[in-house]
Amino acid sequence: MACGLDLTTTPEQEQDVMDELDALRAQLDGQRKLNRLLKRSVKASARQRTQAETRLSHISTLRAPLDTLHALPDKFHAMYRTVSSLPPLEVSPTVDLTEPGKRQWETSRSGYVNRALSRLLVRTDEGTGHGAVDKMDSAAASIGDGEALRRALHEVDTVQRDLASVQHQQPSDEPEDDSHMEE
Numbered sequence: 001m002a003c004g005l006d007l008t009t010t011p012e013q014e015q016d017v018m019d020e021l022d023a024l025r026a027q028l029d030g031q032r033k034l035n036r037l038l039k040r041s042v043k044a045s046a047r048q049r050t051q052a053e054t055r056l057s058h059i060s061t062l063r064a065p066l067d068t069l070h071a072l073p074d075k076f077h078a079m080y081r082t083v084s085s086l087p088p089l090e091v092s093p094t095v096d097l098t099e100p101g102k103r104q105w106e107t108s109r110s111g112y113v114n115r116a117l118s119r120l121l122v123r124t125d126e127g128t129g130h131g132a133v134d135k136m137d138s139a140a141a142s143i144g145d146g147e148a149l150r151r152a153l154h155e156v157d158t159v160q161r162d163l164a165s166v167q168h169q170q171p172s173d174e175p176e177d178d179s180h181m182e183e
Contacts, residue, residue, distance in 0.1 A: 049166045056159045062152050084137070089121060 009017075106112075 045166060045169070049163065052159050052163050052166070056156065056163065059152055059156045059159065062149065063156065080137070
């Protein structure tokens with residue numbers, strides 16, 4: 001196409017050129033809108049990925065205690081059920097047969113043994129929940145029941161799949177040359 005004023009063109013040719021110019025402007029506007037939409041969707045995708053990774057990190061802490069609990073042998077579970085079903089020990093009150101002015105454990109060997117036994121039982125009652133079985137029971141109770149753990153693991157797997165799909169869909173971080181789209 002020649003530069004400058006061309007007086008030999010017909011009005012139809014001029015209208016065709018103007019229509020083509022309008023179509024190119026509309027196409028350029030469409031490309032700009034698509035570019036803005038792409039940038040916005042990349043930001044939203046990155047935000048969703050960050051949220052999904054945060055949820056995964058919160059939920060993945062449940063996996064380690066669950067694996068540990070599954071690794072316990074059945075005999076240990078049976079022993080725990082047996083021990084936990086035992087009735088609590090009751091301390092029978094002892095009759096004080098001490099001489100006046102002397103303490104119970106100072107009078108005889110049996111008095112000393114009775115006092116030591118009663119003190120140990122009191123300490124045991126105060127320390128309930130500090131044994132290994134009690135700690136495991138409280139840890140299992142704090143995690144939740146089996147159905148809640150299954151749901152949590154299902155959510156962990158879902159979040160991992162979502163993260164994997166988001167990672168595969170993200171475009172490269174290198175900016176493309178968009179200078180031909182801008183005026």
